[in-house]
Amino acid sequence: MRFDIFQLNETGSTNDDVKKAAEAGVAEGMVVWALSQKSGKGRLGRAWESPQGNLYFSVLLRPPRPKRAWGHYSFAAGVAIAETVGAILPDAKIELKWPNDVLVNGKKICGILLEGGEGWLVIGMGINVASTPKTPLYPTTSLAAEGATALAVEGVLNGVLDRWGAWYEKLNKEGFEPVRAEWLKRARRGVVRVRLPGSGQEELAGAFVDLDEEGNLVMRLEDGTERRIAAGDVIF
């Protein structure tokens, strides 16, 4: 995929910018990168604090695969970010947390937000480079806090785009299996608590078992039954 990068000093949300372009018919590969966002968006309707110094960008995709498989692209993005962060911090422990967080030494370093419409998918990525905004539910870190020095945000962007492009092509050619296998290699295992979306704040506790072919989290509950979870927050 060829990327066409637009750099902005500040915007509301790069996802919103790319969504607008998608609806106006812009081609796949557009990237909007902002140095800061005034109303950065996180998963499940949360805000994503976006001060200068971290990386915020969104990519416009027109995926060839059926819409029900578009969730797979977020796992490919997780793998791409894990590889990039791993190259910058070779001694750190890098893990993937369902559905799409990358953990460095047990703390969240990025967020991935997918939004889709008729014939387009926007994938937004936020990576903590210089600073560490707090998020609910999970401790956070940044590349700088983990010891990376002399890092340019643009270098991190190019690194992620390079890996992302490779995984995007692979997913389109070979299907989910190679992405799933790579994701599982890096998956954080052990006991998980899942907070289900909705007002009830329902929580399930159990053990991580698998990532299934659809991208659902498979967990074994304390009573021995297995549950497949399509959306929620995982707390270890």
Ligand code: BTN
């Ligand atoms: C999460 O809640 O973990 C996902 C956060 C996604 C943040 C990124 S920053 C770039 C893009 N623009 C947004 O408004 N959100 C995503």
